[in-house]
Amino acid sequence: MQNSLFINAAFSRPTERPPVWMMRQAGRFMKEYWEIKNKYTFLEMCKTPEIAADVTMLPVDLLGIDAAILFSDILVTAEAMGGELSFEQGVGPQFANPVRTMKDVEALEVPPAKESLKYVADAIKIIKERLAPHKTPLIGFAAAPFTVMSYLVEGKSSKDFKLTKLMLHNDPETAKALLSKLATITADYLNMQIEAGVDAIQIFDSWAQALAWDDYKEFSHFYIAEIISKLNRKDIPVISFCKGSSVFAPLMAEANPDVISIDWNIDLLDIKKRLPSNIAVQGNFDPHILYADKKVIKERILRLFERMRGENGFIFNLGHGIMPDLPFDNVKYAVEVIKEFRY
Template sequence: MCDFAPLKNDLFIRAAFCEKVERTPVWAMRQAGRYLKEFQEVRAKHDFFTVCRTPELACEVTLQPLRRMELDAAIIFSDILVIPQALGMEVQMVPGKGPVFPKPLANPEDLKTLNQTPDVDKELGYVFDAIKLTRQKLDGKVPLIGFSGAPWTLMAYMVDGGSSATFSKARSWLFRSPNESKALLDMLTDTTIKYLVNQVRAGAQALQVFESHAGILGSSTFAKFSLPYLAKIATQVKKQLSDLGIQRVPLIIFAKGAHYAIEELSATDYDVISLDWTMDVKRAREICAKKSKALQGNLDPAMLYAGVDEICSATKKMVEDFGVTGHIANLGHGMYPDLDPEHLKAFVNSVHSASEEIINSA
């Protein structure tokens, strides 16, 4: 690991471990992205995966939102689908359509075509280089978050070949070919563990796992084809980091739509359970408090289409609902491309003022 500047703002880290904070820390999923004019200028010159694979460009777009607003964490600019690429699959980012796999996994026999034990340093070294450079450029201002897609979510894209409302092709595998599905999920899990550990070795100070398509699985299917792999990732990443002498790297799980699995997720080794905007905050607090787990979330991203006064009012209520201790403020999903950056800034500032008001009145 490199020598980096000491962390000046550790609110995010302390909140993740349910420690005392002076105010609620705040960041936003997809805070580096298309809603920013300066990001659009970079993308006008470079395609999406070129930005991901060029450390200087990935660093630049990671830092862009921090120049506009007082965020308490940065998240490295990358994509969850770099892992399928490392396994040998082609992924294209098509304007107006999103990710497309020209040759998705058509049947379980296609698993033989994958690079099942990729050299993560070789295949994904550009991510680690971007993390290292970004940590240097941050100069200790805020923590840097690394991330990965979760095995089920990655499998869903790899089989369906792109975004889908139902991911029916991938879900059919779970029932028609459960053993082959588990083999693929095991492969993705092992690669994800190596990937996340190496992100920390490169300089990431926290990690988030995105199970973006948990909501299309029922509770029993989630328990069989998602939860065990999520749990293994958290346990093994923590163990391997501990073996390296690395401490205080919080792990966040964001299982979108998994309202039915809050209790099960709180029993894993993740430190923070991230909630989407549809989830019951009171119920999640009651469950996660028993396990000393922090919560993250969960303002509806669409609320940022409202006026500034409405945003401030909704944000204040969100902060009050969560309470200050053990809460990282965020949206319930990522920023939408046509949102006004000034409305995200209003959200950020409202988190600051509302949480400080609660603490000062206590």
């Protein structure tokens, strides 16, 4: 994989064009995804290695993407610890046993990932076999501790994270005990993925944008830095993503990732210049542009590429994930435009 466009860009080496993959690229905007999803529950898809492999391969086969990302869910670590996880259509993930007290935190286990999350390693091995003819790298991932914590504390998705923030502010000892357990299992889980064969790692802090700077530093960044420091990352680029990265990127860089994934709220070249030269950037296309006419999509992609011309360490991605109602043809067209471009 050392000749991969994606791996080279992630390590800030020269590439002939920006590599492309897109967050949520194997998801609900594809009819082929729904053909699988309508037969199984979401957790069945995640926990059945052959099905997880089928879904992971969709954007490789249908879009010709430069990197695949493992099909799984950010909350599997919480479930492995004892969270009673379920998914309800139109509602999203829910935990029947939310974590609100120190006693609740103490009840959570930190089992070895090789035992509790073996189905993920099994899926990775199948996916790697299927990717071999394509010579396409596979990205493994996990959620950052704060994001998982927010689901455990709220018991479900939240718009204001009120209960989570109350714990941070009124009971920081309990919050840190929970975050520490989550950091331990997350590092173990990511190392298991690396051992199973992934070629890169991305850490998702999907709800970091909810935090003030000092709270992000204390309750999110600290634990991400701990996780990254424990990774067996030789030849494995580590990507750090959070909502709010256009604000937090300079701090994120202190955790020593290889790549920082940037949202669409900032000029990408500006933030790249403010980061250490050995840190690549990923992003930062507004996914809403993919609703637009194809001529607009092409113009905006080329505008971004011209802005980044001459910069090593640039991976094209979206500032966040693909929306479920995006026209598939528009996404495919965007990938074609990117793959035709040359510096």
